[in-house]
Amino acid sequence: MGESQRADNHQRNHTSREIMRKLNVILALVGFSFSMGVMAEQTMPHDVYVADKDRIQREYDVDKERCDSLAGNAEDICEAEAKGKKEVAEADLEARYKPSRKASYEVKVVKAEADYRVAKERCDDQAGNVKDVCLEEAKAAEAAAKADAKREY
Numbered sequence: 001m002g003e004s005q006r007a008d009n010h011q012r013n014h015t016s017r018e019i020m021r022k023l024n025v026i027l028a029l030v031g032f033s034f035s036m037g038v039m040a041e042q043t044m045p046h047d048v049y050v051a052d053k054d055r056i057q058r059e060y061d062v063d064k065e066r067c068d069s070l071a072g073n074a075e076d077i078c079e080a081e082a083k084g085k086k087e088v089a090e091a092d093l094e095a096r097y098k099p100s101r102k103a104s105y106e107v108k109v110v111k112a113e114a115d116y117r118v119a120k121e122r123c124d125d126q127a128g129n130v131k132d133v134c135l136e137e138a139k140a141a142e143a144a145a146k147a148d149a150k151r152e153y
Contacts, residue, residue, distance in 0.1 A: 049097045056093065060086040077121040084114025101153060108149035116142035
């Protein structure tokens with residue numbers, strides 16, 4: 001193969017690589033703009049958001065009223081569950097209304113905190129060392145859930 005043929009092949013390879021680079025950039029931009037359009041379509045209308053927020057509050061009120069029929073630590077557990085359910089539902093609603101990685105992270109953190117509060121109330125039924133171990137396990141579960149959320153964030 002002569003020197004001019006090698007230079008010709010080199011020029012063609014360089015040109016085809018340049019075309020592929022440009023094509024990759026164009027495809028990436030098209031994909032990005034398409035995904036942004038899909039994300040924009042996934043956000044919920046404000047009136048649906050408000051209606052869901054009202055529904056969450058009504059469900060909480062019903063759950064709280066149910067807890068009033070209980071006494072002692074059973075009532076405390078029930079209230080922690082009701083409050084946690086409400087907080088998680090609100091965080092989830094926010095994540096659906098304004099989707100983002102941070103919002104998804106917040107849902108997981110709120111859930112971990114709600115689960116911890118419920119577990120802590122359940123530990124109150126215990127005494128002595130059993131209660132201490134229960135509280136340590138609840139705290140460890142919360143820390144693990146938050147670490148998982150952070151890792152995914």
